[in-house]
Amino acid sequence: MRTFAKDAFRGERPWGDTVCDPWFSVHPQITNADMNQELVTNGASKSKRNSKKPEYSRFTQQELPAWKPILTPGWVITSFLAIALLFIPIGLVSLFASMRVVEIVYRYDQDCVPETYRDNVTSYIQNPLTNKTCIKNVTVPKNMEAPIFVYYQLDNFYQNHRRYVKSRSDKQLRNAGDEFSTKGCEPEAKSKAGPIVPCGLIAWSLFNDTYNLLIQDKVLDINKKGIAWKSDTKDKFGSDVYPRNFQAGSLIGGGKLNESVPLSEQEDLIVWMRTAALPTFRKLYGKISSDLKAQDMITVVLENNYNTYSFGGQKKLVLSTTSWIGGKNEFLGIAYLTVGGICLFMALNFILLYIFKPRPLGDPSYLSWNRNTSRQ
Numbered sequence: 164m165r166t167f168a169k170d171a172f173r174g175e176r177p178w179g180d181t182v183c184d185p186w187f188s189v190h191p192q193i194t195n196a197d198m199n200q201e202l203v204t205n206g207a208s209k210s211k212r213n214s215k216k217p218e219y220s221r222f223t224q225q226e227l228p229a230w231k232p233i234l235t236p237g238w239v240i241t242s243f244l245a246i247a248l249l250f251i252p253i254g255l256v257s258l259f260a261s262m263r264v265v266e267i268v269y270r271y272d273q274d275c276v277p278e279t280y281r282d283n284v285t286s287y288i289q290n291p292l293t294n295k296t297c298i299k300n301v302t303v304p305k306n307m308e309a310p311i312f313v314y315y316q317l318d319n320f321y322q323n324h325r326r327y328v329k330s331r332s333d334k335q336l337r338n339a340g341d342e343f344s345t346k347g348c349e350p351e352a353k354s355k356a357g358p359i360v361p362c363g364l365i366a367w368s369l370f371n372d373t374y375n376l377l378i379q380d381k382v383l384d385i386n387k388k389g390i391a392w393k394s395d396t397k398d399k400f401g402s403d404v405y406p407r408n409f410q411a412g413s414l415i416g417g418g419k420l421n422e423s424v425p426l427s428e429q430e431d432l433i434v435w436m437r438t439a440a441l442p443t444f445r446k447l448y449g450k451i452s453s454d455l456k457a458q459d460m461i462t463v464v465l466e467n468n469y470n471t472y473s474f475g476g477q478k479k480l481v482l483s484t485t486s487w488i489g490g491k492n493e494f495l496g497i498a499y500l501t502v503g504g505i506c507l508f509m510a511l512n513f514i515l516l517y518i519f520k521p522r523p524l525g526d527p528s529y530l531s532w533n534r535n536t537s538r539q
Contacts, residue, residue, distance in 0.1 A: 235524065236517045243510035250503030258496030260486040265305045268316070272478040274299060275467040284472040295467045303459040307484050311451040313385055315370060318477035322365075322438040330364035331436070336426060339403040351416075360407040361426065361436075367410070369435050371418030374448065374480060375464040383461075385449035391433040400426040400433055417469065445481060 221227050232238065275297035280287035287293055321327070332348055334341040335358075345352035348362035376383040404427070406420040420429055427433075434446050455461075463480065471478055483490050 236513060240510050240513050240517070243506045243513070247503045247507035247510060250499045250506065254496045254499030254503055257488055257499060258493060260488050261491055261493045261496055264486050264491040265307045265484050266491045267301055267303065267482040268479055269299070269301050269463070270477060270479045271297060271299060271465060271467065272471060275465070288470045288472055297465050297467050299463045301461050301463060303455045303457055303461065306457050307455040307482070309452050309454050311455060312483050312485065313374065313448045313451060314445040314481040314483065315372060315448050316443070316445045316479040316481050317471065318443045319474065320444070320471065320476050321442050322444065323440050327364055328438055331366065332362050333399065336361055336399060336404060337401045339401060342407065354408040354411050356408050356411065358407070359409060360404065361409065361432070364416070365436055365438065366432065367416035369417035369432060370446070371468045372478065373466040376451070377462040377464065378459055383451055383453065385451060387430060387449040390447045390449060391430040392437070395433045395437065396427050396430070402427045
């Protein structure tokens, strides 16, 4: 019995090759080779069912027909030269267009604080009894042709903060029937008199400095119509939505709105509600439709109401003309010139290298895909 158990554990029959099992006597045609083959087949089919290998396709195996260029010196030099000849003229034209833009930038947040409040500017700006009127003079450096765009620029103001950006109700801005849709507008969602329209921190912090420009006691008219996007005035702000309970709390964040004018016509608010992506940004205040001559003295009468002192911000008044590429922006031209110059430098290096230290090129017919094609 011990010998039999030992042989059975090793998969051997103690009685040799003679088949004495009753099952084999019933099926005498099945041999040991047949059983082994059946076990192999069953194991292969089972492993195939459990396999996670995807089915074969030319797409997954990256065997689809493709263009495989050979980067010879001629192709490389030609490519670099083509990019250089395209980018350098575009960069020069863009840079010259930006240089033709005339821009006046005047920072007034420091100059418009009285001497007695220089050590405590926050108390000055938060005190409603202090005189916020400030009169300054700026000189026009070059001739400025109409239209002249008037911007206000804020520095270190993060309109892109997540909670600030979400603090608004687009439903409420579009439809008068959704004035109670103030979800996400906290803490400027409701007042004691009812829901705030428009609600949220963006509208609550509306910029409220004002500018008046004069030349030789002649008022320069600043047109504040048409400064917002048409898509905003037509689709995002309803013509039947009027401000209600706005800036009615004890803490005033910014400018106030005329409750008799619908939101679709209050373009100062619409421009402000389109939040900026960077902490330094400009927003359009208005347009001047008359030309300005070089060395003209502009008298700026402004109301310094907006509080940027509590967070270390800056305020600037900007007067600018435009060109076919927009406002003054030298980055685009410099970027094109940089890329074009690098490509030109690389092309010249490859030309000199190809002339003074040439290398023999390989025969493309020995490439694998060419050999496969020739065999077919």
